[in-house]
Amino acid sequence: MSRKAPVTAPAATRRRAPGSDETASGGTGALAHLHTELADWFSREARDLPWRAGDRTPWGVLVSEVMLQQTPVVRVLPVWREWMERWPNPADLAAEPSGEAVRAWGRLGYPRRALRLHAAAAVIVAEHGGELPDTEEALRALPGVGSYTAAAVAAFAFGRRATVVDTNIRRVHARLLGGEALPAPALTAAEQRRAAALLPEDTALSVAWNAAAMELGAVVCTARSPRCAACPVAAECAWRAAGEPPPTYTPRGQAWHGTDRQVRGAVMAVLRAAEHPVARVLFEAPVPGAAGPPAGGAVTAALGRLHALGTGPDQLERAVAGLLADGLAVEEAGRLRLP
Template identity: 60%
Template sequence: MNSSRTPARDERLHGTHAAVIEWYRRASRDLPWRAPERTPWQVLVSEIMLQQTPVGRVLPVWRRWLEQWPEPGDLAAASPAEVLRAWDRLGYPRRALRLHAAAQNIAAEHDGRVPEDHAQLLALPGIGAYTAAAVAVFAFGQRHTVVDTNIRRVEARVFSGRALPSRSLTAAETRLAQDVLPQDIAESVAWNQAVMELGALICTARSPRCDECPVRRDCAWVAAGSPPAQETPRGQLWHGTDRQVRGAMMAVLRAADEPVRAQLLLTDLAGSEQIAGEHAAPPAVVIERLGALWRLPVPAEQRERALNGLLADGLATSDDGAVSLPG
């Protein structure tokens, strides 16, 4: 969309805003971090958990997390091991440690309250540009440009006529998001919420439901005949990757009350019975998760690389050949 201001452009843009926001009021999901009584801390926790993780997986963990640590100071007092166990299977567990570090900073530097100032949010450890903007908008009702994958995809289609945005956020996409953001503060908050939800529910990457879209008639991509993407979207690989091996190792460590011998994490199914038989048997739940790890058809060097990665990222510690979650 051309950023030059004309009455006709402003009228079209206002109509787009109004249609998407009205659709959101009718069709949005009822999520607890959107409730009127939600707190800034609840919003911050949700934003960290929702990064690269579906809502359905986040909801039960988010609820348990807030029951256990209802305020930043509560989480700040927890140990890294407690935090990583509570993170459960959300994936990308470094996010848990970043959230823990942010909570410690909030407790120490902001009297235990999530700061309202955008610059202070951005200065929190582990909080990037997207999360700072999202918390400022969704927790404090401020006017900032929020640019996640869903928003980028909707705006690429509606305003630029492209099937999909670039694989990485570009300066042009950021300028577009800023250009189409309503000037009115309340309307800007509503637009950020609504266009994000539209991308999650209707304007999806692989199977967009254009017939249900509130701005179908104004969509540049539909007007162009819905041309295919220049690049085929690639799903995130999982099976056979280091991420899968790391996740299986973390599952073992979360279940273990005692340090686990590194040899048990690095073996494969063929040698597991001999190794396990040489020592006292771990608890049943640890054996179950070790079994899942041993069954992964990956080479020894990949197991070593995955374990070394966990140690380097601070997600595990090693002492005298035994591995555990950080204390």
């Protein structure tokens, strides 16, 4: 805790009333200024998202948070609406086979999230009477709910004071306070401490602060080309003050072409398209003299996309084994289907 004050606002804006401090407890310091600036900006500019609406439910917030893990808002929106219409409560989802969740997940990516959401619904029904628990600790115990999602649901669904740290907030803090272009590749303890120290003491303000920092990172303080002209706190930004230095490291892109992940995705696309189990041999390679397509055109097309990858039999075997192990697929009598 011997680091310099995290807020590096221009000296002219530092006005410390007698007896005030520079902690997150509020007051008239530079940090309190940031709190109000961002909260005001959020109240004016926040996107009108359904999981933020007045009629939102904790379940809807949880579903949105899980869907938004590594998936952009624009792609989540239609799927989230379908889920809420079909499964307005955890019990509604828990009553269906997990494969239905996977199918309804569509192409959001990382389908294990759908499986975990289904499992979370079952836990909510079995252990919490069908209602979302309202503490970070209990939320954190749900499948697929990590520290970020637990804090986000606690804050945005239940109005609790929680330290929310996602990639947007990390980037905003790194620039605004750290003077760096990007946060570290992985979340550090120092970042978590900084985020906790920045959180307003006032509960309502803390919720607004979390939401505002996330929103700022999502629509203004973006990773690629930040729109600093639209930033309400650009004047206090340490990164700008430092002359916008470039990142000190080059992010490593994820391999994709030729990976198991690519094959898994293509196999899952077949299973989602299929209303009936699909013979495993059909995944291996095109069947030249086959009597006909195994099912509708969508399945044939998905199989064609899988075959176009030119995957070797060993890798396909490995990919399918992985899907079976993850519970994303079930094999019976030589045929594959969703669970």
